[in-house]
Every structure is written in structure tokens, then in C-alpha cells.
Amino acid sequence: MRDSMVTGDDQLVGRVKRIDRGWSTFLCVQNLVDEEMVSFRERRVRNLGVDVAVGDWIVVAADGERIIGVVPRQSRLVRRASSEGMRYESQTIAANIDVVFLAHGLDTPPNRRRLERELVLAFDSGARPVVVLTKSDTVDEERSILAFDAVVATSLGVPVHVVSSVTGEGLDVLRQYTRGGATIAILGASGVGKSTLVNALTGTDSQETGGIRLSDKRGRHTTTAVDLVPLPDEGWLIDTPGVRAVGLWTSGHGIERAFADIFHLAERCRFRDCKHHQEPDCAVRSAIATGHLEKSRLDSMTRLVEEEAALEREQRNYNRK
Ligand SMILES: Nc1nc2c(ncn2[C@@H]2O[C@H](COP(=O)(O)OP(=O)(O)OP(=O)(O)O)[C@@H](O)[C@H]2O)c(=O)[nH]1
Ligand SMILES: [Mg+2]
Numbered sequence: 542m543r544d545s546m547v548t549g550d551d552q553l554v555g556r557v558k559r560i561d562r563g564w565s566t567f568l569c570v571q572n573l574v575d576e577e578m579v580s581f582r583e584r585r586v587r588n589l590g591v592d593v594a595v596g597d598w599i600v601v602a603a604d605g606e607r608i609i610g611v612v613p614r615q616s617r618l619v620r621r622a623s624s625e626g627m628r629y630e631s632q633t634i635a636a637n638i639d640v641v642f643l644a645h646g647l648d649t650p651p652n653r654r655r656l657e658r659e660l661v662l663a664f665d666s667g668a669r670p671v672v673v674l675t676k677s678d679t680v681d682e683e684r685s686i687l688a689f690d691a692v693v694a695t696s697l698g699v700p701v702h703v704v705s706s707v708t709g710e711g712l713d714v715l716r717q718y719t720r721g722g723a724t725i726a727i728l729g730a731s732g733v734g735k736s737t738l739v740n741a742l743t744g745t746d747s748q749e750t751g752g753i754r755l756s757d758k759r760g761r762h763t764t765t766a767v768d769l770v771p772l773p774d775e776g777w778l779i780d781t782p783g784v785r786a787v788g789l790w791t792s793g794h795g796i797e798r799a800f801a802d803i804f805h806l807a808e809r810c811r812f813r814d815c816k817h818h819q820e821p822d823c824a825v826r827s828a829i830a831t832g833h834l835e836k837s838r839l840d841s842m843t844r845l846v847e848e849e850a851a852l853e854r855e856q857r858n859y860n861r862k
């Protein structure tokens with residue numbers, strides 16, 4: 542039997558699993574002829590000079606030597622590249638994703654500021670955010686409910702699920718998101734249990750997992766590269782390395798969607814361009830005064846808006862040089 546029966550030209554088709562310096566590991570589609578029985582085989586191809594990200598569908602020359610096409614992306618999760626030397630560069634974490642799981646561990650109090658930032662990033666990607674509170678086996682119900690309520694108040698209508706990769710609680714609910722062959726990227730700080738969750742959902746131990754420091758419950762940055770994993774039945778998971786801070790990259794309406802409550806209130810401010818500082822008849826400030834909106838939430842949004850504006854200025858100056 543031929544190794545890869547794909548297109549008439551014998552080109553190979555696959556999905557990028559991992560990227561290492563100059564090389565892409567991809568899951569090469571086998572048996573496309575028989576749609577019921579698609580399987581994958583791991584292969585590697587040079588990717589120098591080609592803009593590829595994990596999750597991209599690629600076409601590779603029949604000899605397997607080079608990528609000859611990248612299918613246009615349906616969605617992409619982008620953040621600002623973290624290293625100083627690349628201040629004006631964006632980094633595509635993952636492409637062609639349908640859902641983003643924002644993972645937070647119940648073993649530490651929820652970091653609402655971090656969650657807000659992740660929500661902006663997820664909304665901007667074009668995928669659907671879902672909050673996943675991990676390690677439910679490590680806390681009692683009271684603490685779990687407190688965290689759940691805080692997270693629901695921060696994420697406004699975004700689904701929130703409580704799960705444990707140890708007891709299996711909530712995993713069936715998460716599996717529903719893979720229906721129809723969807724792709725789910727998992728984001729979150731180091732040590733929250735992203736890789737453990739991938740293993741629990743795939744029923745394998747493909748992902749390396751690591752301990753956490755007892756002193757501050759921080760992870761040890763066990764996962765070092767973004768990695769796409771197919772699920773046994775349908776769908777795909779993308780494991781990502783935990784990062785300390787997520788840098789925003791300007792695009793779309795992420796902030797408006799993550800802070801829809803404030804944008805909604807602002808429609809009733811007297812001035813269209815109200816900054817919610819000193820202006821008279823400010824609906825946002827009156828909501829804070831009456832206890833309907835937390836000031837910390839407005840401050841958080843203001844910081845993110847300023848961060849985006851600063852980035853846009855930097856980009857303009859950079860392009861002018
Ligand atoms: N009790 C309990 N421990 C868990 C659970 N999920 C993960 N852990 C533990 O948390 C630690 C970190 O898990 P990982 O899956 O490596 O975390 P990660 O988010 O992938 O971390 P990075 O790869 O560093 O970003 C490991 O010791 C896991 O065994 C859970 O549901 N319950
Ligand atoms: Mg990991």
C-alpha cells in the first residue's frame with residue numbers, strides 16, 4: 542500500500558503539531574480516499590521562510606522536502622512576543638482554533654486580572670472562550686463555589702466549568718466542546734494542569750507533566766512548546782506552555798467583548814468619548830458609586846486599553862522608521 546494516498550499530485554496534506562527551529566512536525570493525513578478511516582502519521586518537514594503555526598493545515602511536496610502551501614487560517618490566537626528584542630512582533634500561538642480553554646487552578650485564589658487579559662486575547666482570536674477551573678479535588682466545596690462565583694462575575698456569560706483530572710469530575714462536559722471535530726487550545730499559567738488535562742481527555746500520557754513548588758504553588762514550566770494532539774474520537778487539543786504574563790496584541794474587539802458590561806454602561810454617559818474620570822453624568826462612575834460595578838474592573842479595563850493604545854503608537858513609529 543502506498544504510504545500516503547492524498548491528492549492526485551501525490552502531495553502530502555497534514556496539520557502542524559509542533560514547531561522546532563526550522564522544522565515542523567506535522568500529522569500527515571493517510572487514507573483520505575476512505576473518509577471513514579482517516580489516520581495520521583507523524584512526519585517532519587523544513588519550514589524555513591514559511592509562516593506556519595501549530596494548528597495550520599499544510600500541503601507538502603510529494604518528496605516531503607518542503608511546504609508548498611498553508612491553508613488560510615480561520616482563526617488565530619496571537620500574543621505579543623515576550624522578548625525585548627522583538628517588541629513589535631506578534632507570535633501566533635495556535636491557528637484554526639474553535640474554542641480556547643482558559644485554565645485556572647482552584648488550589649490558588651482566582652487571578653481575575655489575568656483572566657480578563659486572557660479573555661481579551663481569546664475573544665480577539667475569533668474562537669470561543671471557556672473558563673476551566675482545574676484541580677477541584679484539592680479544595681472543599683465552599684472554596685470551589687467562592688472561586689466559581691468570582692470567575693463567573695469576571696467572565697460575563699462565558700461558560701465556566703469545574704473539573705478534576707484526578708477524579709474525572711467535569712471531563713465529560715469538556716468533551717462536548719470537541720464535537721464536530723473542533724480544535725481546543727488550552728491556555729493558562731504554569732502548573733494549572735493543562736498537560737494533565739490533555740492526558741485525561743485523550744486517555745494517554747503523551748504530555749509530560751510536572752510538579753509544582755510548594756512555597757507558592759507555581760508550576761515549573763514543564764511544557765516548553767505548543768503541541769497539537771488529536772483526540773481518539775474526534776477533535777483536537779492544543780497544549781501550550783504556561784506563561785507568566787500574556788502580552789496583548791492589537792486587533793479586533795477583544796476588549797469590548799471581555800468588558801461588555803462597561804461598554805454597555807458607557808452608552809449612557811453624557812459624552813460619547815467619556816473617559817469615566819471627571820466627566821459629568823458618567824454612567825460608569827455612577828454604577829461604581831451604587832455598587833453595581835467594581836472600580837478594580839474599570840481600572841483593569843483602562844490599563845488594557847492603554848496597553849493597546851501604546852502598542853499601536855509603537856507600531857506606527859516603528860513602521861515610519
Ligand atoms: N490534585 C490534582 N493535581 C493536578 C490536577 N491536574 C494537574 N495536577 C498536578 O499539577 C501539577 C502540574 O500539572 P501540569 O499538567 O504539568 O501543569 P501545566 O499547566 O501543564 O504546566 P506547564 O506545562 O508548566 O505550563 C502536576 O503535579 C499535576 O499532577 C488535578 O486535577 N488534581
Ligand atoms: Mg504543561
Ligand SMILES: [Zn+2]
Pocket residue numbers: 807810811815816817818820822823824825826
Ligand atoms: Zn463615563
